[in-house]
Amino acid sequence: MPMLGLGTWENEDPEQCAESVATALETGYRHIDTAQIYGNEDAVGDGIARADVPREDVFLATKVWIDKLGYDDVLASTRESLDRLGVDYVDLLYVHWPAQAYDPERTLAAFQELRDEGVVERIGVSNFEPEHLDRATEALGAQPFANQVELHPLLQQDDLRRYCEADGIELVAYSPLARGEVFNAPELNDIAAEHGVSEAQVSLAWLREKGVTTIPKATGEDHITDNWASLDLELRDEEIATIDGIDRTDRRVHPGFGPDAWDE
Numbered sequence: 023m024p025m026l027g028l029g030t031w032e033n034e035d036p037e038q039c040a041e042s043v044a045t046a047l048e049t050g051y052r053h054i055d056t057a058q059i060y061g062n063e064d065a066v067g068d069g070i071a072r073a074d075v076p077r078e079d080v081f082l083a084t085k086v087w088i089d090k091l092g093y094d095d096v097l098a099s100t101r102e103s104l105d106r107l108g109v110d111y112v113d114l115l116y117v118h119w120p121a122q123a124y125d126p127e128r129t130l131a132a133f134q135e136l137r138d139e140g141v142v143e144r145i146g147v148s149n150f151e152p153e154h155l156d157r158a159t160e161a162l163g164a165q166p167f168a169n170q171v172e173l174h175p176l177l178q179q180d181d182l183r184r185y186c187e188a189d190g191i192e193l194v195a196y197s198p199l200a201r202g203e204v205f206n207a208p209e210l211n212d213i214a215a216e217h218g219v220s221e222a223q224v225s226l227a228w229l230r231e232k233g234v235t236t237i238p239k240a241t242g243e244d245h246i247t248d249n250w251a252s253l254d255l256e257l258r259d260e261e262i263a264t265i266d267g268i269d270r271t272d273r274r275v276h277p278g279f280g281p282d283a284w285d286e
Contacts, residue, residue: 023081023114023168025230026253027053028246029196029237036065042241043069047080049250055170055194055237057085057118058103067108082107083114085148085170088122088279095123096132104141116146116170120154121279126161134162146170146194151281152185159189168192173234174200175210175225175265176272183232195229198236201274209268213261219251226252228265 028046033039039062043054047070056066063084070080084107090099100115115136117129136142144167147158159165169186173179173195186193199222204210210221217224222238226249229236240246257265 023192023194023235024051024053025235026226026250027051027055027081027083027235027237029239030054030056030062030066031060031196031239033062033065033239033241034060036062036068038241039065040068040072042246044072045243046240046246046250047073047075049243049246051246051250052079053081053083053235053237055083055196056107057087057116058090058099059085059087059118063103063106067106071108077109081113082109083116083146084112085116085118088119088124091117091123091125091129093128093132096129097135100136100141111141111143114144114146114168115142116148116168117150117158119149119277119279120147120281126154126157130158130161144168148196149280152182154281155185155189155191165189165191168194168235170194170196170237172197172273172275173229174198174204175228175268176200176203176207176270177274178266178268183234187233192235193233194235194237196237197274198229198238199225200272203272203274207268209264213257213264216261217255219255220248222249223252223255224257224261224265227255227257228262231257231262 133145146168147166148170150169204225205221210224213224214221238249
């Protein structure tokens with residue numbers, strides 16, 4: 023799984039979304055992330071088809087929404103996602119949230135069936151806390167491949183990062199720029215100025231140093247290119263320590279059906 027991908031949340035205009043995906047792939051990205059609830063799987067598929075990049079070189083992920091997590095609904099809705107995306111398989115299929123129709127045994131049994139059929143390469147989860155990961159691991163008989171969560175310098179998720187690292191679960195960060203709030207963090211302002219780069223690049227480079235895959239949303243070519251340039255940024259140990267020392271818990275995504283642990 024490439025450590026830098028393109029997120030497509032709220033990229034709802036079909037032409038803009040397709041162009042963003044195509045631009046990202048032609049820039050060098052090889053990881054594209056979408057979801058059923060984003061309403062843009064058709065456009066994401068159009069963008070992949072538009073780019074001069076073989077399908078097998080693209081790591082494509084989508085997510086099953088919370089009202090489609092019953093056994094039969096997982097099977098049907100995933101096939102509908104494949105049709106919209108215009109592909110025969112996805113590299114990673116996530117449970118979007120441990121909520122509503124989610125039942126570890128029934129939901130994940132459907133995911134396993136799709137993997138056995140070859141239409142899903144890897145099983146992932148999203149917005150899972152350790153207790154949810156434990157139950158998912160028990161149901162699957164193995165750890166999920168990845169857990170996608172909100173993660174950035176203003177929400178560092180130390181305990182969850184340690185848990186996933188110990189269990190060999192890949193962490194994927196959504197909203198890795200804290201929905202733009204990283205541009206207002208003094209610590210990141212100073213480091214960005216020192217390197218002559220954007221705060222976005224600093225945030226993405228810090229996450230990479232932590233072994234976390236990132237999927238920043240970007241629509242325009244300038245932002246797509248700027249995020250890509252973060253791969254060339256090497257932070258000094260003292261700069262990493264400065265970011266590690268940011269004492270904030272700024273969660274930008276907190277729906278009412280989110281895990282109870284988030285209210286603690």
